[in-house]
Amino acid sequence: MRAFTYERAASPAEAAAAVARTRGAKFIAGGTNLLDLMKLEIETPTHLVDVNRIGLDGIEGTPDGGLRIGALVRNTALAADARVRKDYAVLSRALLAGASGQLRNKATTAGNLLQRTRCPYFYDPARPCNKREPGSGCSALEGFSRNLAVIGTSGACIATHPSDMAVAMRVLDATIETVSPDGATRSIPIAEFHRLPGDTPEVETALRPAELITAVTLPKPLGGRHVYRKVRDRASYAFATVSVAAVIGGDGRNRFAFGGLAHKPWRVEAAEAESGRGADAVADGVLAGATPTRENAFKLPLLRRTLAATLAA
């Protein structure tokens, strides 16, 4: 861990300005991901701006009947919120399928969206990794890739985005709200928030330098049956091998988003229209263009079967 300085911000605008002011500064929320990465010097911020006291820890209704989730709302609180459990159950279930009780008590909504990949080579500073050290090469391509991405990959990186919460937010068409150091605000649809690796796997989201996430908004409830099915080797405390977030039959449509497949929560809206023809037809569309490695090719049949089971349940 490199030495760093620390300050506590009192408001969103001040936090963004503070990060803009110091080169190499970063926000810290729950710290459950950032601190681990700092210990390994995968992240080496020179200055930390603590956003835990800037407010933004409430959940409130929006004028159009949706929900606005503050960036600092803890994963535990979000999963337990009565409105979330009733109207956005897929989100509550996805959250509870992630990490552990202790981690969820600290982890925040914004931090969860921004958590970094669990690719084992990314975590090993002694090995080449384009995401950690652009241009050094990708150790996973020819290496241990069992749990890595099968679709949307590039020759530079085959990492996955590990979040469960983000997959549920993707199926719910969430929007990410931000404020920049100059006070400007933006709303970014979640579909455009996370990026595919391309030639720059180190660039993971649409956020600009020092841009602070203030909230995530959900559109008005869809109804339907909400499912989050996370497949993993052990029963708890493991990242998804594949996961399916589904809202079935809400407003006459089926919606599916997938975790464990790609560098971002994976969703192919066009394929959802094929639901009437069965799970395989949807999966064909979802997995079109997949480029698995030998080690993770099993994720394709696994995803098909998981989707079929989700639909049949």
Add this chain to the structure above:
Amino acid sequence: MEFSTPAGPNPIDTGRVVTKPVDRIDGPLKVSGRATYAYEYHDEFPNAAYGFVLGSAIPKGYIEAIDAREAEAMPGVLLVLTHNNTPKQNGSGQHNSPQLQGPGIKQAEQAIALVVAESFEQARAAARAIRVRYARAKTGHYDLAAVKDASRPVPKSPDSKVGEFDRAFADAPVKLDVTYTTPDQSHAMMEPHASVARWDGDKLTVYTANQMIHWAVDGISGTLGIPASKVRVQSAFVGGGFGSKLFLYADPILAAVAAKRLGRPVKVALTRPQIFNHTNHRPATIQHIRIGAAPDGKIVAIGHDAFSGNQEGGEAEEAANQTKLLYGGENRLIRTRLSELNLPKGGAMRAPGEAVGLLALECAMDELAEKTGIDPVELRIRNDIQYDPAKGPDRPFSSRKLVECMRVGAERFGWNRRDPKPASVRDGRWLVGMGVASGIRDNLVMPSGARVSVDREGVLTIETQMTDIGTGSYTILGQVGAEMMGLPIEKVRVRLGDSDFPKSSGSGGSWGANSASAGVYAACEGLRDEIAKKAGFNSRDVTFADGHVSAAGRSRSLAEIAGQDGVAFTGEVKFGKLDDTYAQASFAAHFCEVAVDWATAEIRVRRLLSVCAAGRIINPKTSRNQCFGGMTMGVGAALMEEQVVDGRFGYFVNHDLAEYQVPVHADIPDLDVVFLDEIDDKSSWIKAKGVGELGICGVGAAVANAVYNATGIRIRDYPLTLDKLLPGLPEMPRQS
């Protein structure tokens, strides 16, 4: 005292304290955070500096250049040790662990530098600033399968050849010829390896997390070239070892070297990611099993070849050894073979040998049961043997209740509800199956001593180098002392893990409870004599009860006899040659029910039962607890534990507890453990045998056999992860 003839009646048989489920006497310290582990000694070392080990990025080759100038200039840095400035050490002793002795690299994460700074964070940051230029060797072997054919016999594990295996196997009416593989596995104990070293003149004190105090003294003094009498090792509490802490790594040695150089105490702990490659692990195995049987299931020929790899000078994983004893059969061929690999060094882990040997053998038995159409429980009963199959009836087992374990277990588990036809039980989305396996663990014994004393309060103090690595040693040794001296457990103090105390068996190979208890027994025998003498009694016919010693109607309190100076005795058990005459092992039958998700192939254990026969159970509570741990490890070995080799870098790539998966609470259902009544008078005066590792031996195979019963898919390549099952599952029905 030597234990060389079967034990007669003795005070342990009273069963007043021994055999009772006494709560852990160290429990309150543990749950209140007052049990001090090696790295946590702060008050004793107010001035301690912090060391951080830098490990090698290559698996084999040498360091061309190492430049620590930048690191040395960083804030708080006091010292950087590399091979360029570390004094010469000695590598020849069995427990020695020389560090930083030259530019040569023998394994990934081998220590190549130690940075010492005022804080841990400063040392860690500076370690990253050390520049290293490596010359990696062009050759190197990391894949067991690729070097298996170049393997050699292992002198420590001689071939067992009985009868004519080849002919008998060829002629057998039923033949099974299968190969199982098990991966490299990591101990993954909770407490990382950690040491604090301090010098007082030429005397070195090391607090370290270690299972075997006298080996540690040996290794530290041997490596540093100082007399053993100048080294004090303390390890009062150890947060799990599972074999990993039988040996020494960089932490105690480099802490000692740095402390000497700096003239102040130095603490060194390994980080979790380092542990997976720097310390040892259980080597992967390839196991070829051939069984020839008669149509009634009786084995006529049994062959087990176990291959493993290790660094030059490393030991084999002796995965075939249990096959020498577990079942009958006139014709036998059992061989252990070793190849050279350049992976991190392999070593003892959680029941070395049997734990992975039974993963193969006991699944092969399940396959044989299916081939012969005989129930798997019945098949094992038919092949039971009450003596060493190689030596004949002249070497009977000291005690062996495998058949009883099977019968009791089958009844309790509801084995008769198992459908022998695989893949025939459905429960909603789950495919459900049951499996069984035998467990056997060699009963090892080790010499062990203790000093026991009674003070004027009538309190008994037991002191021995024995360690408690979470097993319950404090408690059971207290029970033995209480039983021997006629005291309640509240009147006993137990002090462990200090090299100033008499040498003990230490904790390893499940020999600790029986051996160290026998050591305390021996010491207490002496103390009883001393007390009887002091009281003026003829020591033959005294009784010790209620804090008093009595004979011929007279009675005196121990407190009074001990008086101002107290009374003490140091005794020791040495084990004679009884195991030449008697084969000695603990036995178990493990039963498992699993459910496999028919869509995703996720495997979840529903029920586990272990019925164990392990001699006298000194404390049913701590023993059960040991079995719970073993059973959990069995589930881990069956379903998830695997160190993934990346041959390009010559190391284990999944090196943290997120990626090296062990079972979590959600993976473990209610566990059921039953101990059969058994007294083994050939094992020691305690009449107990090893328990801890028995809990793991065979469990994984019971899980795998249940998976087969649930799905009809036989996987011979551990662990049984869902990707391996998936191709064999039936197609999902199409729906629209």
